Amino acid sequence: MSMHDFKDGAFTLVQTFTSTRLLIAATLLTTLLLSLFFLLRKPPSNQPPRIPERIPYISNTLLFLSNYSELIRRAQPTFGTGNIVRFHVGPQPVYLVRGQQHIARLLRTSTALASEGFVLLVLKGMAQMNPSDLAKFANDKSGRLKTPNPGTESTYPRYWADQHALYADFLTPAQHSNALAQRYFLALREQLGTTIPPSGEEWETLHLHTFTRTLISTSALISLCGPSILTLTPNIVPLYWDFDKNVNPILYGAPRWLFPQSYAAQDKFYAGIERWLDHAQETFNWDDKSALESDWEPVFGSRLCREAAAWLKRGGFSKAATVGIFGGIVFALQANTISIATWTVMHLLQRREVLEAAREEAKRALIENGEGKTVGIDEQRLVGMTLLQAVFAETLRLHVTFPMSREVMEEGVEFEGYRIPKGAYVQGTAGIEHFDEEAWGEDGYAVREFWPERHLADGEKLGEKVFSMAGKTVKFFPFGGGPGMCPGRHFAKQEVLLTIAALLTMFEIEFVEWTNLDGSRSDREARNDESYAATMPPDRDAKIRLSRID
Numbered sequence: 178m179s180m181h182d183f184k185d186g187a188f189t190l191v192q193t194f195t196s197t198r199l200l201i202a203a204t205l206l207t208t209l210l211l212s213l214f215f216l217l218r219k220p221p222s223n224q225p226p227r228i229p230e231r232i233p234y235i236s237n238t239l240l241f242l243s244n245y246s247e248l249i250r251r252a253q254p255t256f257g258t259g260n261i262v263r264f265h266v267g268p269q270p271v272y273l274v275r276g277q278q279h280i281a282r283l284l285r286t287s288t289a290l291a292s293e294g295f296v297l298l299v300l301k302g303m304a305q306m307n308p309s310d311l312a313k314f315a316n317d318k319s320g321r322l323k324t325p326n327p328g329t330e331s332t333y334p335r336y337w338a339d340q341h342a343l344y345a346d347f348l349t350p351a352q353h354s355n356a357l358a359q360r361y362f363l364a365l366r367e368q369l370g371t372t373i374p375p376s377g378e379e380w381e382t383l384h385l386h387t388f389t390r391t392l393i394s395t396s397a398l399i400s401l402c403g404p405s406i407l408t409l410t411p412n413i414v415p416l417y418w419d420f421d422k423n424v425n426p427i428l429y430g431a432p433r434w435l436f437p438q439s440y441a442a443q444d445k446f447y448a449g450i451e452r453w454l455d456h457a458q459e460t461f462n463w464d465d466k467s468a469l470e471s472d473w474e475p476v477f478g479s480r481l482c483r484e485a486a487a488w489l490k491r492g493g494f495s496k497a498a499t500v501g502i503f504g505g506i507v508f509a510l511q512a513n514t515i516s517i518a519t520w521t522v523m524h525l526l527q528r529r530e531v532l533e534a535a536r537e538e539a540k541r542a543l544i545e546n547g548e549g550k551t552v553g554i555d556e557q558r559l560v561g562m563t564l565l566q567a568v569f570a571e572t573l574r575l576h577v578t579f580p581m582s583r584e585v586m587e588e589g590v591e592f593e594g595y596r597i598p599k600g601a602y603v604q605g606t607a608g609i610e611h612f613d614e615e616a617w618g619e620d621g622y623a624v625r626e627f628w629p630e631r632h633l634a635d636g637e638k639l640g641e642k643v644f645s646m647a648g649k650t651v652k653f654f655p656f657g658g659g660p661g662m663c664p665g666r667h668f669a670k671q672e673v674l675l676t677i678a679a680l681l682t683m684f685e686i687e688f689v690e691w692t693n694l695d696g697s698r699s700d701r702e703a704r705n706d707e708s709y710a711a712t713m714p715p716d717r718d719a720k721i722r723l724s725r726i727d
C-alpha cells in the first residue's frame with residue numbers, strides 16, 4: 178500500500194507495532210508529543226464523547242497502533258445513540274464517525290476534508306524522500322485532481338496530480354489492468370505447474386497461506402516488473418515479507434536509530450528493487466517507440482513501471498526516492514491481495530457446494546485451443562461471474578478494517594453539531610460499516626459469518642440470481658473512496674479471482690486441518706490477525722491437499 182492510509186493511503190497499510198520494544202518506544206514518543214500538545218493547544222468545548230482509556234492519551238494510542246479492531250469494539254458503547262466519538266493518537270485528535278450520512282461525506286471529494294497530508298509521512302519513510310524531494314510535494318498545494326485547487330492554478334509542476342495521474346492512467350484503466358492480469362495468469366499457471374507437476378493420482382500436501390505468499394507474490398512481481406526482478410534477486414520474495422512484517426514504524430516516518438531492524442529489512446528489500454531498476458534503466462531502449470507504448474514488455478514489465486521511472490527522472494527525484502516509490506508500489510501490490518486470496522480459499526473449503534459452483538463459473542471463463550487444452554482465460558468474463566463476485570465481496574467485507582481518515586482543512590467544519598477543529602482527523606471505518614446488521618444481516622446468517630449469498634439478488638429472469646450491492650456503497654469501502662481510492666482495485670479483483678480460477682480448474686483441492694503458523698496442528702480455525710489494520714491476514718494456516726485434474 179504505497180500508501181494505504183492514516184489519512185489517505187498510508188493508514189490502510191498499517192499493520193502494527195508488534196514487539197514490546199516498539200510499544201515502549203511508541204509510548205515514549207507519544208508522551209513527549211503530548212506534553213507539547215497540551216502546552217500549545219486548548220481543547221475546544223462541546224465535544225462528542227471520548228472512548229474511555231486507562232491511561233489518558235496513551236492507552237488508545239497504543240491500541241490504535243496494535244489492535245485497531247479492539248479499539249473499534251471499545252468505541253461501540255461510547256457512541257450511545259449518536260454517531261460520533263473521539264480519541265487521540267498521540268497528540269492527534271481523531272473523530273470516529275459511523276452511519277450512512279457521515280460516511281457519504283467522507284467518501285465525497287471535498288476541500289474541507291482532505292486526504293493528502295499524511296501521505297507526506299509515508300513519502301518520507303516508505304519512499305525514502307530527502308528534504309528536497311519532500312519539498313516538491315509539501316509546496317504543491319494544488320491537490321491531486323486534474324483541476325487545481327482554487328487559487329493554485331499557476332502551480333507547475335503539479336507533483337500530487339502527476340503522481341495520481343500515473344495510477345489513474347496506467348493502473349486503473351481496463352487496458353492496463355487486463356495486461357497485468359494476463360501476465361499474472363500466465364506466470365501463475367507456470368508457477369503452479371512447476372511447484373505441483375502433473376503426477377496422476379498423487380496428492381500434494383501443503384500449507385495454504387505459506388504457499389500463496391510465495392506463489393502470488395512471485396506471479397504478481399513478474400506481471401508488474403517483469404521477470405528480471407526475480408532473476409537478479411532470487412530471494413526478493415522472502416525479503417519482501419520480512420519488510421512487510423517490519424513496515425509500520427517506517428510508514429509513520431519513525432527514526433532509523435529507534436527501529437534499526439525495520440530499516441535493515443527495508444534496506445535489504447530495496448536493494449533488490451534498486452538492482453532491478455538499474456538493470457531496467459540500462460537495458461531498456463528509450464528510443465524504441467513501440468516498446469515505450471506497449472502495455473507490457475519484459476524489461477520494465479508493466480507500462481506503469483516505465484511511466485513511473487520516466488516521471489521520477491523528469492521530476493529530478495533522488496535515487497533513494499526513486500527506489501522508494503517503487504518499493505511503495507510493490508508494497509501496495511502485495512500487502513492486501515494475498516491475504517484476501519488465502520481467505521477466499523479457506524472460506525470456499527468450508528463451503529464445499531459454493532466451491533463447486535465457483536469452479537463451474539471459473540471453467541466457463543477458460544480459453545481452450547482446438548484440442549481442449551487451456552491456453553488462457555477471459556479475465557473480463559471471469560470478474561463478471563455472479564457467484565465469484567459475491568465470494569470476493571464477502572471476503573473483503575469480513576477481512577478489511579480500513580480506517581478511512583480525512584484531515585479537517587478549514588475552520589467551522591461540523592459533524593452532528595460538534596465543531597471539529599482544523600487539523601483533526603475525521604475517520605470512518607470498514608471495521609464498523611462492514612458489520613452493520615441493518616445493511617448486511619440476513620435471517621439465520623450472522624454478519625460475521627461467510628455467506629456470499631447475501632450479495633445475490635433475484636434477476637429479471639425467473640430463478641436467475643445476480644450480484645448486487647445496490648444501496649450498499651457507503652456500507653462497503655474496502656478500497657477506500659474519493660480521489661484516493663485504491664487505483665489497483667480492478668487488478669486486485671482480477672488477481673484474486675484468477676488465483677481462485679487457476680486453483681479450482683487445475684486441481685482437486687481438499688481441506689486437511691487447521692495449523693498454527695509454524696505448521697503444528699491448531700485446535701481452532703483461522704481468525705483475523707487483528708494486529709493488522711487494512712486487510713487482516715489469517716492468524717492460522719490451513720493444511721490442504723491438491724491433485725492435478727487439468
Ligand code: HEM
Nearest residue numbers: 180185186189509510513514656657658661662663665669
Ligand atoms: C484486496 C486488495 C487491495 C485492497 C483491499 C486495497 C486497498 C487500498 C486502500 C484502502 C487504499 C487507500 C485508499 C484511500 O486512501 O482512500 C489503497 C491505495 C493504493 N493501492 Fe490498493 N488495495 C488492494 C490492492 C492493490 C493492488 C493489487 C495494487 C496494485 C499495485 C494497489 C495499488 C494501490 C496504490 C498505488 C495505492 C495508493 C494510491 C495513492 O496514493 O493515490 N492496491 N489500496
